Amino acid sequence: MHFAFVSGNPALDLAGTVGSRRDGPVDLLAGPADLERWVAECDGLPGRVTAGPADFESALSLREAVYRLALDRVLGRPFDPGSLDTVNAAAAGPVPAVELGDAGVRVTGDITAALCHVARSGIAVLADPGACLKECGRTDCTRIYLDRSRGARRTWCGMEACGNRVKAAAYRARRRAPATAGGHGPGETT
Numbered sequence: 001m002h003f004a005f006v007s008g009n010p011a012l013d014l015a016g017t018v019g020s021r022r023d024g025p026v027d028l029l030a031g032p033a034d035l036e037r038w039v040a041e042c043d044g045l046p047g048r049v050t051a052g053p054a055d056f057e058s059a060l061s062l063r064e065a066v067y068r069l070a071l072d073r074v075l076g077r078p079f080d081p082g083s084l085d086t087v088n089a090a091a092a093g094p095v096p097a098v099e100l101g102d103a104g105v106r107v108t109g110d111i112t113a114a115l116c117h118v119a120r121s122g123i124a125v126l127a128d129p130g131a132c133l134k135e136c137g138r139t140d141c142t143r144i145y146l147d148r149s150r151g152a153r154r155t156w157c158g159m160e161a162c163g164n165r166v167k168a169a170a171y172r173a174r175r176r177a178p179a180t181a182g183g184h185g186p187g188e189t190t
Contacts, residue, residue: 008146011122015067021142090119138162
């Protein structure tokens with residue numbers, strides 16, 4: 001299982017652990033071990049945490065609340081009050097400890113501190129009136145991302161998965177177009 005950190009914010013990346021939300025949701029967090037791995041791979045979070053079943057349920061609640069709030073923001077509608085309560089409660093917890101050393105920055109803390117940091121990062125991006133949040137332009141991708149591109153012209157959550165798929169499909173469509181327009185397939189002559 002591969003986690004993608006392309007949303008520009010840890011909270012949006014957590015929300016992105018469910019793909020294709022409208023058509024056939026694919027959940028990358030099947031249990032506490034997946035959550036532990038996601039936290040370890042996410043920049044700015046503790047490298048090693050232990051998550052139990054209650055921690056896992058808290059993370060899923062936070063993930064869904066962040067997604068609803070981000071979608072509210074994208075669609076220009078008022079925030080869902082229940083989702084606000086969930087994110088604000090998670091943000092009130094302990095924060096990870098950050099230490100500077102010769103090897104760089106070391107972040108430590110437990111799963112509660114990691115989720116607190118995620119919730120606070122979500123609050124920061126959702127409260128920023130200048131933040132440009134978008135939903136991916138690939139039809140079946142529902143990832144919401146922070147567009148920091150020049151002129152806010154970014155179309156896809158990430159080039160590796162979605163951008164390449166869209167471009168490849170467009171290329172295939174262009175290659176088929178001459179064949180159907182002229183009545184001949186590639187390599188056919190009359």
